[in-house]
């Protein structure tokens with residue numbers, strides 16, 4: 001008798017996963033290794049930026065009042081009393097009609113309240129003359145104009161980007177508090193699997209899911225430890241899964257979750273005493289995606305069919321892994337787009353179609369990325385998004401508004417609604 005499975009909705013399945021996901025502990029990493037990591041503390045400005053008034057131009061620091069009568073007919077002459085570059089500090093205090101030659105980024109000398117660009121001056125023996133009138137505050141980069149001391153810049157849970165690295169460096173963070181990254185143990189199961197460098201033999205196929213999952217994990221900044229692709233034998237598969245559980249944070253398998261004679265993952269979960277959260281989801285592809293937990297560790301049983309495997313990782317593994325590493329926006333970003341061609345299949349389950357999304361001046365447009373069955377690999381390669389078609393419909397027309405999940409973008413704060 002084939003086991004009867006009871007499908008749950010996709011949102012319910014995601015919810016179950018997220019309820020079990022626990023954020024990892026915090027660790028300190030060097031600033032140089034912090035890009036892409038998730039901040040484990042709020043980032044607050046510890047001083048004003050800039051922290052001194054400075055010149056935004058190469059020019060002359062002057063007292064604006066001295067230039068108030070300047071005109072083409074009556075240029076005003078200034079005497080240059082000092083010269084400073086960025087990082088220097090002039091000790092002079094400007095007297096009337098005195099100027100300090102100052103370069104971009106240098107601290108404004110005392111008494112100066114405006115900067116005249118070099119291009120607005122004409123050199124004289126004593127200094128320069130100008131026909132430009134300046135007001136106090138003209139051409140200055142003022143203390144705190146960028147950030148104020150005490151200002152909240154980023155919340156914990158936000159991802160460190162190159163821009164955040166710049167801010168961290170500005171405030172002297174040589175070390176940064178981030179959430180520890182989970183490590184995935186990756187096991188591609190199936191006696192039919194050849195390594196990528198092995199020749200074809202007429203009945204076996206190359207393991208494409210393993211490298212694909214590894215790349216999907218890398219895309220969200222998670223590393224995989226790859227366990228040798230495993231033959232469909234219960235004892236060796238159980239052994240590999242148990243070994244991986246000892247060495248990594250969670251285990252991702254592909255293949256062997258359906259009801260076939262050699263689909264052994266259900267038996268593995270039973271053998272190791274893992275709690276199966278679900279083993280049937282009302283979705284296509286990936287209906288047999290199974291997620292289990294064992295003492296807080298996740299086991300993602302992704303389908304062997306490549307498109308189902310890809311989709312299962314994006315929908316379930318990705319948000320869990322992101323939550324584990326403290327990411328406050330763990331879901332795929334979503335938007336609404338206009339369907340560019342009809343999609344005529346009856347949907348008993350919510351359908352996730354690999355698709356090509358384009359941004360146009362009239363908004364987003366989306367079309368399926370070709371051959372789109374559960375076993376397809378071509379459409380995964382062509383796609384940059386997943387088109388979500390809710391269950392229960394007879395089909396969609398060109399022009400219909402549909403939900404899009406962006407697999408080429410990093411962060412989203414909600415699951416889709418359907």
Ligand SMILES: Nc1nc2c(c(=O)[nH]1)N[C@H]1C(S)=C(S)[C@@H](COP(=O)(O)OP(=O)(O)OC[C@H]3O[C@@H](n4cnc5c(N)ncnc54)[C@H](O)[C@@H]3O)O[C@H]1N2
Pocket residue numbers: 188189190192193205206207208209210254255256257258259260263285286287288302303304305306308374375
């Ligand atoms: N009687 C039923 N048969 C099937 C059902 C069902 O409900 N009743 N579900 C179908 C669905 S839906 C899917 S999806 C697949 C799921 O299969 P499994 O997850 O058990 O995966 P396998 O049987 O191991 O392989 C399926 C397919 O994928 C190929 N594969 C496996 N691993 C890889 C890999 N690493 N790289 C590339 N391709 C891989 C494998 O050769 C098979 O062709 O079951 C349906 N059957």
Ligand code: MOO
Pocket residue numbers: 283284285286287288289303305307308374
């Ligand atoms: O899990 Mo299957 O991919 O629904 O076709």
Ligand SMILES: [Mg+2]
Pocket residue numbers: 255256257258259260262263304
């Ligand atoms: Mg199978």
